[in-house]
Amino acid sequence: MREIFSDYGIVIHEKDGKYFFTTDSGGSVSRDITFELSKEDAQKAQISEEEAYWVIIKYQKLGKFNF
Template sequence: METKIFDDYGIEILKRSGKYFLRTDSGEMASRPIETEISMEDASLAQKGPQSAYDVIIKYDKMGSFKNV
């Protein structure tokens, strides 16, 4: 079961089977939804404000962990 726990700053944070996922758009001209699993700590951090959300997105983007939804 999937539960949306946050939706703001251009991101959604979802909880699925006890794990946290961040969903956003790819930011390209032909944008598409992308998603990655994140830690509980990063899920909390991303909800603090737009800059924190951006920092979490960049962290996981640098790791190459985003997948198309």
């Protein structure tokens, strides 16, 4: 995987044309959460911390992961 972005607590990787978003779950016992996302959402998450937050919410609602 190739890291393409890292800031404000998130990392975005690209591998074979697929994009992956990694962040931690927060809380007292945090764990890394990684999920696949679209190229468009990967680009959106890089704009600002607020945009990254909305990407996380979108994929959580889609059932891609649970905190």
